[in-house]
Amino acid sequence: MEFLHAIIVLSNFVVIPAIAYGSQLALGALGVTLVYGILRFSNFAHGDTMAFGTMVAILFTWWFQSIGVSIAPLPTALLALPIAIVVTAALLLGTDRVVLRFYRKQKSAPVILLIVSLGIMFVYNGLVRFIIGVGDQRFSDGARFIISARDFKKLTGLDEGLAIKTTQVITVITAILVVAILFWFLNRTRTGKSMRAFSDNEDLALLSGINPERVVLYTWLIVAALATIAGTLYGLDKSFKPFVYFQLLLPIFAAAIVGGLGNPLGAIAGGFLIAFSEVFITYAWKKVLMYTLPEQFAPSGLMQLLATEYKFAVSFAILLVVLLFKPTGLFKGKSL
Amino acid sequence: MIEIQDLHKHFGGFHAVDGVSLTIEQGSITGLIGPNGAGKTTLFNAIAGLHKPTNGKVLLGGEDITGLAPHQLFHKGVMRTFQIAHEFASMSCRENLMMVPSNQFGETLWNTWFGRRRIADQERALTAKADEVLEFLTISHLSDEKAGQVSGGQKKLLELGRTMMVDAKIVFLDEVGAGVNRTLLNTIADAIKRLNKERGYTFVVIEHDMDFIEKLCDPVICMAEGKVLAHGSLAEIKNNEHVIEAYLGTGLKNKEKNVVQ
Ligand SMILES: Nc1ncnc2c1ncn2[C@@H]1O[C@H](COP(=O)(O)OP(=O)(O)O)[C@@H](O)[C@H]1O
Numbered sequence: 001m002e003f004l005h006a007i008i009v010l011s012n013f014v015v016i017p018a019i020a021y022g023s024q025l026a027l028g029a030l031g032v033t034l035v036y037g038i039l040r041f042s043n044f045a046h047g048d049t050m051a052f053g054t055m056v057a058i059l060f061t062w063w064f065q066s067i068g069v070s071i072a073p074l075p076t077a078l079l080a081l082p083i084a085i086v087v088t089a090a091l092l093l094g095t096d097r098v099v100l101r102f103y104r105k106q107k108s109a110p111v112i113l114l115i116v117s118l119g120i121m122f123v124y125n126g127l128v129r130f131i132i133g134v135g136d137q138r139f140s141d142g143a144r145f146i147i148s149a150r151d152f153k154k155l156t157g158l159d160e161g162l163a164i165k166t167t168q169v170i171t172v173i174t175a176i177l178v179v180a181i182l183f184w185f186l187n188r189t190r191t192g193k194s195m196r197a198f199s200d201n202e203d204l205a206l207l208s209g210i211n212p213e214r215v216v217l218y219t220w221l222i223v224a225a226l227a228t229i230a231g232t233l234y235g236l237d238k239s240f241k242p243f244v245y246f247q248l249l250l251p252i253f254a255a256a257i258v259g260g261l262g263n264p265l266g267a268i269a270g271g272f273l274i275a276f277s278e279v280f281i282t283y284a285w286k287k288v289l290m291y292t293l294p295e296q297f298a299p300s301g302l303m304q305l306l307a308t309e310y311k312f313a314v315s316f317a318i319l320l321v322v323l324l325f326k327p328t329g330l331f332k333g334k335s336l
Numbered sequence: 337m338i339e340i341q342d343l344h345k346h347f348g349g350f351h352a353v354d355g356v357s358l359t360i361e362q363g364s365i366t367g368l369i370g371p372n373g374a375g376k377t378t379l380f381n382a383i384a385g386l387h388k389p390t391n392g393k394v395l396l397g398g399e400d401i402t403g404l405a406p407h408q409l410f411h412k413g414v415m416r417t418f419q420i421a422h423e424f425a426s427m428s429c430r431e432n433l434m435m436v437p438s439n440q441f442g443e444t445l446w447n448t449w450f451g452r453r454r455i456a457d458q459e460r461a462l463t464a465k466a467d468e469v470l471e472f473l474t475i476s477h478l479s480d481e482k483a484g485q486v487s488g489g490q491k492k493l494l495e496l497g498r499t500m501m502v503d504a505k506i507v508f509l510d511e512v513g514a515g516v517n518r519t520l521l522n523t524i525a526d527a528i529k530r531l532n533k534e535r536g537y538t539f540v541v542i543e544h545d546m547d548f549i550e551k552l553c554d555p556v557i558c559m560a561e562g563k564v565l566a567h568g569s570l571a572e573i574k575n576n577e578h579v580i581e582a583y584l585g586t587g588l589k590n591k592e593k594n595v596v597q
Pocket residue numbers: 347350352370371372373374375376377378379
């Protein structure tokens with residue numbers, strides 16, 4: 001019984017939140033890794049691309065709510081998502097046309113593109129804050145829980161509750177769908193294959209008649225979808241605040257690098273690794289230990305390894321260790 | 337077929353190709369020889385669109401194709417292979433070949449989702465074609481191997497195979513025989529001859545193996561230090577004193593250099 005309680009507490013506070021968070025990081029890291037693999041630079045604007053996409057989703061959510069459109073019990077934001085993806089894609093393609101294409105034609109070094117993406121990041125950053133403000137926005141509606149802690153207790157007669165939020169389930173299902181479609185696209189369609197070919201060997205791809213501008217176009221379309229979906233899911237699960245999305249850049253890059261930049265499978269694995277580490281290390285283990293340890297060893301403190309405020313240190317530490325000991329990441333980087 | 341007019345390619349102050357003018361006749365197999373560093377590969381790069389020439393013109397059947405992007409040249413039937421074989425390492429040899437024919441049905445987003453049937457037919461035809469090419473090159477057994485894993489010589493064959501997937505007009509082969517054993521070299525020579533005869537490909541072949549040149553090429557061009565030294569039949573080239581001095585005569589030394597490169 002004690003042990004069962006420990007497992008329920010662990011699931012409730014660690015496993016389920018980490019799975020949801022991991023899915024969001026994985027989707028974010030996939031975007032970063034695709035840009036790195038195909039366009040060959042580290043896109044620092046990705047966090048703010050997510051913020052922009054989410055902002056558009058929020059604006060349309062509000063509009064749908066105001067005219068009474070709803071898909072309850074699902075959150076209205078899901079309805080706004082396709083529109084947000086289209087708007088974000090337009091922004092990314094516009095940016096590419098106005099800024100990035102110039103540097104691509106010059107065959108600029110990746111580090112120059114990285115700095116350029118930093119500039120784009122600041123622009124997006126300002127754009128989002130200008131339109132929606134710096135504050136916290138909540139936009140999730142519909143049913144909040146699939147199972148609330150109280151229902152769970154009543155149902156099972158146990159002392160500990162297990163809550164599963166609607167947004168968590170939606171996050172995981174959406175992530176699985178998106179990843180399945182992405183991998184099917186990359187491995188089975190000609191366009192996807194030509195993107196892989198371009199990532200594998202750019203010169204050869206060009207000489208095989210693959211049009212680079214087309215590959216770039218598809219890459220941005222996919223990145224827009226990934227970023228908007230990841231950002232909106234994160235915002236539904238927690239809340240939307242531009243600064244938080246800017247900060248997400250660190251765990252997302254950590255996930256992509258840990259998995260091996262340019263490797264989509266690695267990005268997914270990296271996302272979950274970072275999410276689980278972060279939640280594990282910032283969780284107060286007191287309750288779980290109380291259930292599992294004999295009474296005389298019961299802990300008196302919170303048993304929290306790191307305060308939540310320092311959670312970014314976790315990504316940073318993992319990143320450092322990986323870069324020191326396996327710079328290409330856990331999976332081999334740079335191949336799609 | 338291809339006319340090159342006063343082509344220059346400079347890297348900083350270094351003139352890798354320094355005023356090359358020549359004409360490649362339709363249906364010929366032209367040999368391009370010369371010591372390492374002569375600028376042969378750079379000339380190919382400048383023609384095939386990987387590096388924009390600093391100066392000069394390239395005409396294909398009278399049409400100016402100077403500085404076009406590689407994928408545009410591909411669609412005009414201009415192909416090249418690399419001195420150090422390139423491959424899509426994470427794909428199988430068959431998939432490598434199947435990447436080549438481009439701009440088919442299936443390249444648009446719409447068709448990717450809604451034209452599945454026609455795409456499936458096309459993929460089947462493409463697979464058959466790739467298998468045929470692999471068979472021709474005697475590497476059928478490698479069709480499912482990852483291209484990154486096969487030997488250097490086999491990668492060279494794959495490079496040649498790539499040009500067989502479409503109907504090219506002119507193919508530039510950069511040291512297609514380097515690192516390939518005798519038997520394979522003969523296979524390659526036969527393939528080149530057949531493509532030339534049966535499909536009317538025009539070839540320009542960079543090669544250090546003089547037997548190979550002798551068997552295939554007429555005319556032969558010799559380059560050194562970014563310039564054309566001589567252009568003519570193999571016999572003329574062999575007796576040209578500039579060529580002997582710059583390339584053939586110093587045979588042993590050059591061979592050592594070749595090994596290093
Ligand atoms: N991208 C480059 N940047 C600077 N120098 C180059 C570049 N490519 C080739 N070169 C130089 O141009 C000269 C000709 O090279 P290359 O065309 O490869 O000779 P070949 O193929 O005849 O052996 C060499 O001296 C080489 O170092």
